[in-house]
Amino acid sequence: MDEALLRTLTPTVIGILVRRGADFAAAEDAVQDALVEAVRVWPDDPPRDPTGWLATAAWRKFLDAARAETSRRHREVRVESEPPPGQGEAEDDTLWLYFLCAHPSLSSTSAVALTLRAVGGLTTRQIAQAYLVPEATMAQRISRAKRTVSGVRFNQPGDVATVLRVLYLIFNEGYSGDVDLASEAIRLARQLATKTDDEEVAGLLALMLLHDARRPARTGPDGRLVPLAEQDRSLWNTRLIAEGVDVLQTALARDRLGEYQAQAAIAALHADARTAEETDWVQIVEWYDELVRLTGSPVVRLNRAVALGEADGPRAGLAALAELDPALPRYTAAAAYLHERDGDPVTAARLYAEAARSAPNLPERDHLMRQAARLNAQQRG
Structure with missing residues (x-):
């Protein structure tokens, strides 16, 4: 059973059902039911056309649910007979689903959960395990999110920046249970990069790859956190670093700098240093200056203060830190280090x-x- 294939097909099949007339919430429910059926059937009887099989199974699930609703309400509900999947259904709705799941009416937690379900193809149980909450709690969260966006139709391009924030949130959750959210976020970012020509999508993908490359060295054998300066760099994934740098350079060459590209450039400079002592802190401070210009973020200013302490000495870092609000997350830890x-x-x-x-x-x-x-x-x- 190729679970990765099922996850990849999920947004396409949801799109097929929506174009046939199902609302988003009903379509997503039907596709999840079809995925469960696929897990049961495919190992013994793999289909020649996985997309067609899933579309047919999901449409039947949708019709069954619609007819059951009709019986409950004692009124007629018009449902079309089952159309065969054809060439006209080859349209890819993945990008539309990204924008839908990152709709501004949703909270960040709801947008993350809905993206993992509708675009990522994860089950409610998997998402609940990853976020260490009861399955019933996650089911309610996803249900509310689906009700919120049902009926939404985009008549203009969605906000890529909002989609990227959702993917970044997923990536930063790391992993727990049987779902590796960092890897899932990278998979979704790769997918998004094939759907839209946006430098910041490439910037976020590069940032994820470069950070994920350091994952094997982030914790010791006893599970303790290992700071960047103390990590065994021979454990870093050079393949991911090379890919991340290549993706970043291609994006930067287009000369439309954004915050994710700037963050990725900082990560690339860390990855390029063979030892902590060889880190080009002067150039890192320059990239933080760009990030401050782009975002004005106090958290970015805090990270810049630490970098400045490495480039120009701890007194310079402490002076920059003193200009910031001590209530900032990790302010005290940065002050302790400096x-x-x-x-x-x-x-x-x-x-x-x-x-x-x-x-x-x-x-x-x-x-x-x-x-x-x-x-x-x-x-x-």
Whole structure:
């Protein structure tokens, strides 16, 4: 059973049902039911035309549901007889589905869940496991999202930037359960890159590839977080790095810079350094300057302050950090690092411990506590 093929076919088959007259919510439900049937049937009886098989099975599921609804409501509902899949149904609705699932009326969490279902082809159970929530909770979230976007029709191009934010959110969730969301986000970004000629789509794909290339070195054998400077770079995936750099260079050559391209350029500079000491921090600061110009983001300014501390010394980084709001996420951790670099272990240890108390996840909290403990031990010694 080729689950990757099923996921790839999902948006196409949803599009077929919608063009036949099904609303989005009903079409998506019917396709999910057809996917379950495919998992059961295909291993023993693989179809010659997988798309046609799924379209036929999903349309039957839709008709069955529509007829059941008719019986419940005791009124007639017009449903067309089953048309055979033909050449006219070869149209690809994947891009439309991306825009639909990232509709501005949806919250970020709902948009992510709906994208994983309708475009990614994941089951509700898989999505729930990935986000560590009960399946019933995820089912309600997806159901509400489908009701929100049912009947929406696009008469103008959708917002690619919103789609990219949803994919970036998926990527940053990493992985848990039996679904690797980072890999899923990369697969969807590759798919999107074939549907639209947009430099930022390429920029996001490059950024994902370059970050994912470092995944094998991010944690030690005991599961502890390994900072970038301490990672074993021989574990980095050179194939993904080469692909990411190639995708990025092609996008940058078109001279329409966006924030994902700039982020990818920073990731590429890290990937290009054979050791942490060889990192071109001066050029990284220049790319952060571009990111600040493009986004004005305080988080970008914080990351720039850390990079400036590497390029021009910790005092310069601390001066840049002092201009920012201390309530920013990871502000205290950045301050701790720069104070340690500046030769002030007492302040650094206190700040590491303080940062650990507000860390967003257990691995990061554990890392910050170990940093504080290390400095405290050095002072006692």
